[in-house]
Amino acid sequence: MTEENWGRLRQRLLKTVGQNNFTTWIEPLEFARVDDGVAIFNVPTNFMGNYVSQNFADLILHEFNLSGMSVQRLAFRVAANSSTRPVQTEQTAAADDAPLDGLDDEVLTDKTRIRAVGRTAPTKDLGDTLQAAPLDPRFTFDSFVVGKPNELAHAAARRVADGGPVTFNPLVLYGGVGLGKTHLMHAIAWELTARNPDLNVLYLSAEQFMYRFVQALRERKMMDFKHLFRSVDVLMVDDVQFIAGKDSTQEEFFHTFNALVDQNKQIIISADRAPGEIKDLEDRVRSRLQCGLVVDLHPTDYELRLGILQSKVAQQMMTYPDLRITDGVLEFLAHRISTNVRVLEGALTRLFAFASLVGREIDMELTQDCLADVLRASERKITVEEIQRKVSEYYNIRMSDIIGPKRLRSYARPRQVAMYLCKQLTSRSLPEIGRRFGGRDHTTVMHGVRRIEELKTIDGQIAEDVEMLRRSLEA
Numbered sequence: 001m002t003e004e005n006w007g008r009l010r011q012r013l014l015k016t017v018g019q020n021n022f023t024t025w026i027e028p029l030e031f032a033r034v035d036d037g038v039a040i041f042n043v044p045t046n047f048m049g050n051y052v053s054q055n056f057a058d059l060i061l062h063e064f065n066l067s068g069m070s071v072q073r074l075a076f077r078v079a080a081n082s083s084t085r086p087v088q089t090e091q092t093a094a095a096d097d098a099p100l101d102g103l104d105d106e107v108l109t110d111k112t113r114i115r116a117v118g119r120t121a122p123t124k125d126l127g128d129t130l131q132a133a134p135l136d137p138r139f140t141f142d143s144f145v146v147g148k149p150n151e152l153a154h155a156a157a158r159r160v161a162d163g164g165p166v167t168f169n170p171l172v173l174y175g176g177v178g179l180g181k182t183h184l185m186h187a188i189a190w191e192l193t194a195r196n197p198d199l200n201v202l203y204l205s206a207e208q209f210m211y212r213f214v215q216a217l218r219e220r221k222m223m224d225f226k227h228l229f230r231s232v233d234v235l236m237v238d239d240v241q242f243i244a245g246k247d248s249t250q251e252e253f254f255h256t257f258n259a260l261v262d263q264n265k266q267i268i269i270s271a272d273r274a275p276g277e278i279k280d281l282e283d284r285v286r287s288r289l290q291c292g293l294v295v296d297l298h299p300t301d302y303e304l305r306l307g308i309l310q311s312k313v314a315q316q317m318m319t320y321p322d323l324r325i326t327d328g329v330l331e332f333l334a335h336r337i338s339t340n341v342r343v344l345e346g347a348l349t350r351l352f353a354f355a356s357l358v359g360r361e362i363d364m365e366l367t368q369d370c371l372a373d374v375l376r377a378s379e380r381k382i383t384v385e386e387i388q389r390k391v392s393e394y395y396n397i398r399m400s401d402i403i404g405p406k407r408l409r410s411y412a413r414p415r416q417v418a419m420y421l422c423k424q425l426t427s428r429s430l431p432e433i434g435r436r437f438g439g440r441d442h443t444t445v446m447h448g449v450r451r452i453e454e455l456k457t458i459d460g461q462i463a464e465d466v467e468m469l470r471r472s473l474e475a
């Protein structure tokens with residue numbers, strides 16, 4: 001059994017257990033080896049090992065046996081340094097491994113698995129050869145939290161969802177993994193069909209587009225394919241970067257695109273980067289994508305993460321009405337967990353499941369215990385030097401003045417701000433920080449940190465300075 005086999009086996013488990021369970025329980029398992037009929041896994045916590053063993057062991061054993069491995073038992077051991085990998089890594093890996101464009105069987109057998117996962121709403125049938133991907137009922141405008149990083153994308157999505165005359169075509173939403181592109185596309189589709197149930201809205205991923213195209217070619221149903229794609233009122237293609245380098249698919253996409261634009265039908269596209277930056281995308285496709293409205297979803301900031309957490313907690317409370325969450329936990333998570341909302345959600349789901357199983361309230365201790373691996377994986381990498389540099393730029397003084405001995409207020413205050421930020425944003429101890437500030441004593445650092453804490457409550461300017469600096473360091 002190799003890592004690779006385990007990778008495949010995991011993909012099958014993903015299909016069986018669903019995205020949420022997969023992200024929370026299967027994803028963090030690290031396959032070690034099979035020893036005398038026992039499959040051994042590293043797990044981040046004992047709790048996780050127990051939970052998986054009680055709830056998913058039969059399924060995992062079944063999959064092992066299906067793949068021809070003789071495994072009778074699973075064993076879990078807590079690994080000191082295990083870390084979680086977001087599910088997207090797996091999906092991307094599967095996509096990257098796929099053959100490029102072509103009509104071979106592998107495309108037909110392997111490709112469909114990926115995106116259909118976790119979409120539970122009924123499929124809207126558009127005919128024998130073409131089915132829209134199901135829409136996720138959770139991905140609506142109501143459940144989408146708006147903040148600075150996504151407000152433009154949200155506004156553009158809302159405008160399209162109003163269903164008025166087509167003003168920008170296509171709408172291209174782009175941004176990094178897990179920032180809400182699919183969520184917004186589904187929200188548009190829900191809204192449009194709620195306003196007009198007769199509207200033919202087709203949402204599918206770019207790989208499904210390719211799959212359908214290849215299938216139509218193979219079954220000699222290209223006329224049907226063209227007819228069906230050209231008869232939709234709104235076409236949404238998710239993760240368009242997938243077709244880069246796949247020549248015949250790009251060509252067909254290009255023709256479909258033109259035909260729909262000619263008929264003034266709305267097209268909405270998502271991509272993981274700006275069209276201009278997608279490698280191996282044909283120029284003509286690229287320029288078509290650029291001629292509408294291109295908006296990006298920026299990485300989440302602290303406020304948005306906090307807002308999303310609050311909204312997800314409210315949803316979790318419906319499942320676990322008796323659970324209590326103590327003050328400060330959400331703020332802590334919003335600070336510590338990465339910009340990827342999927343990771344944030346997975347962490348919260350696990351936290352609630354854990355707290356409910358052990359019958360405890362969600363406090364800081366439980367959070368750190370249950371999410372040790374996630375917190376480790378997303379540990380911030382801001383360095384003392386970076387902080388010193390940013391602070392000196394901000395106050396327009398030299399870095400040597402921040403570190404050096406000068407006691408003038410115009411140097412001392414920025415120095416204290418820098419010390420405060422080092423304490424907040426790095427895991428350095430006070431003595432370590434002191435050393436990096438020209439060998440100062442830890443009591444000096446402590447005094448500086450306290451002084452800024454005090455000033456933040458009485459001096460609006462200092463509070464604003466600190467906030468601006470924190471944001472730019474975290475960006």
Ligand SMILES: Nc1ncnc2c1ncn2[C@@H]1O[C@H](COP(=O)(O)OP(=O)(O)OP(=O)(O)O)[C@@H](O)[C@H]1O
Nearest residue numbers: 088143144145176177178179180181182183341342
């Ligand atoms: N602003 C938001 N408010 C509420 N939930 C959000 C928000 N942004 C993202 N999410 C949630 O985060 C998860 C990931 O979002 P989504 O699948 O839309 O990401 P994506 O940008 O399409 O990522 P990928 O590139 O991996 O496909 C979803 O469960 C989604 O509901």
